[in-house]
Amino acid sequence: MSNDDRDRESMEVRARAPGKIILVGEHAVVHGSAAVAAAIDLYTTSSISLLHEGEDGDAGAVELDLRDSDLVFSWPCSRLRRALGEVSGKAGAPTPCSPDELAAIAKLMEDQEIPEAKIWLSAGLSAFLYLYTSILGCRPGKAVVTSDLPIGAGLGSSAAFCVSMSGALLTAAGTVGIGGGSGVEEWELFGKDDLELVNQWAFQGEKIIHGKPSGIDNSVSTFGSMIKFKKGELTNLKSRNPVKMLITDTRVGRNTKALVAGVSERASRHPDAMASVFHAVNSISEELSSIVELAAEDEIAITSKEDKLAELMEMNQGLLQCMGVSHSSIETVLRTTLKYSLVSKLTGAGGGGCVLTLIPTLSANIVLEKVATELESHGFRCFKVEVGGRGLQVCRG
Numbered sequence: 001m002s003n004d005d006r007d008r009e010s011m012e013v014r015a016r017a018p019g020k021i022i023l024v025g026e027h028a029v030v031h032g033s034a035a036v037a038a039a040i041d042l043y044t045t046s047s048i049s050l051l052h053e054g055e056d057g058d059a060g061a062v063e064l065d066l067r068d069s070d071l072v073f074s075w076p077c078s079r080l081r082r083a084l085g086e087v088s089g090k091a092g093a094p095t096p097c098s099p100d101e102l103a104a105i106a107k108l109m110e111d112q113e114i115p116e117a118k119i120w121l122s123a124g125l126s127a128f129l130y131l132y133t134s135i136l137g138c139r140p141g142k143a144v145v146t147s148d149l150p151i152g153a154g155l156g157s158s159a160a161f162c163v164s165m166s167g168a169l170l171t172a173a174g175t176v177g178i179g180g181g182s183g184v185e186e187w188e189l190f191g192k193d194d195l196e197l198v199n200q201w202a203f204q205g206e207k208i209i210h211g212k213p214s215g216i217d218n219s220v221s222t223f224g225s226m227i228k229f230k231k232g233e234l235t236n237l238k239s240r241n242p243v244k245m246l247i248t249d250t251r252v253g254r255n256t257k258a259l260v261a262g263v264s265e266r267a268s269r270h271p272d273a274m275a276s277v278f279h280a281v282n283s284i285s286e287e288l289s290s291i292v293e294l295a296a297e298d299e300i301a302i303t304s305k306e307d308k309l310a311e312l313m314e315m316n317q318g319l320l321q322c323m324g325v326s327h328s329s330i331e332t333v334l335r336t337t338l339k340y341s342l343v344s345k346l347t348g349a350g351g352g353g354c355v356l357t358l359i360p361t362l363s364a365n366i367v368l369e370k371v372a373t374e375l376e377s378h379g380f381r382c383f384k385v386e387v388g389g390r391g392l393q394v395c396r397g
């Protein structure tokens, strides 16, 4: 074992990746339209510690500790090798998870006692096993995950999980680099090429969780800021006065994979009508991007920018209803905020989950307090987020 390997084994690597909001364009982005998303200041943090193989021939285990759920999962390395073969870990670009590999991972899930009420975790666990064994091979190690994000609520928890995990694993493997070793615990940013690589791995993880992701969620979680995303292409949107958003979590559980599949089924039943809907969403996203950029260059006043954003968000919500991804809880939030002349739209995959409400700069705090109190009286949870911040960050603890 080289000194570098020994150093890596003795060190814990932590990576944190933000959740996101989609201002406009969800679902349509899967079908080639543009969408606009921004990172938010709620993070998922993954840590990796590599462990030594036992002296007595015990190959050790791969452990995943999901702190927020109070659940720990463990796979003996010998069991992983039997199921997946002698995977040795990969330094470069990812190879997509093959159907055979996915079937082997599904079998490995059967060994775990996942509580029935938390069965949705199995998608995340499968993505973890794919990422861990593909990057590090079947060597022993321990991963710990914590998150500020509501899981499965439209704020990109799956992407933040895949990005932070890929970032931590690739750093632990020595594939992407931060200096480290100063002994001072501080978050560092990766270089552009390293971020690109992490993003590619995270996208493969998202595919296991989502089925057919567009890549917008993992991209904004990796690179941060506010972005326009279309057909895999990312444009950074400069934004000098970040928009302020109230987020309402309806607490209605939903699943992005099923919602994305539902929209695709509707599109195959009504191809012409849905193509027009996706086209309209594309125009909305393009217009919203231009407004954000003009405002960054002081070409339009802040109040005029907010009025335009509100109208475009309102139009997008109508089209999301056409796609069949709204929900009665979302409609309740829309009606409630409209009483206070505030515009809202669902964010993420919809079907429940979270709703965005644009907070105009000139709106009084008292109005915000009143609307939040009324929303919470329906059993919803409200919180304010900072929009457009940093993406993936890493720290060697």
Ligand SMILES: Nc1ncnc2c1ncn2[C@@H]1O[C@H](COP(=O)(O)OP(=O)(O)OP(=O)(O)O)[C@@H](O)[C@H]1O
Pocket (backbone or CB within 6 Å): 044, 066, 120, 121, 122, 123, 124, 125, 145, 146, 147, 150, 151, 152, 153, 154, 155, 156, 157, 158, 159, 161, 209, 210, 217, 254, 255, 256, 257, 347, 348, 349, 350
């Ligand atoms: N911290 C976490 N620990 C374990 N699994 C997680 C974690 N965060 C997300 N997941 C996995 O991701 C799934 C939720 O992903 P899903 O895409 O349905 O929702 P989301 O990403 O929160 O919302 P959206 O995709 O609409 O932004 C969970 O069911 C779980 O399998």
Ligand SMILES: C[C@@](O)(CCO)CC(=O)[O-]
Pocket (backbone or CB within 6 Å): 022, 025, 026, 027, 028, 029, 030, 154, 156, 210, 212, 213, 214, 215, 216, 217, 256, 260, 347, 348, 349
């Ligand atoms: C619904 C969707 O458009 C956004 C989920 O946050 C899915 C995707 O783009 O992968």
Ligand SMILES: [Mg+2]
Pocket (backbone or CB within 6 Å): 156, 157, 158, 159, 210, 217, 256
């Ligand atoms: Mg997701």
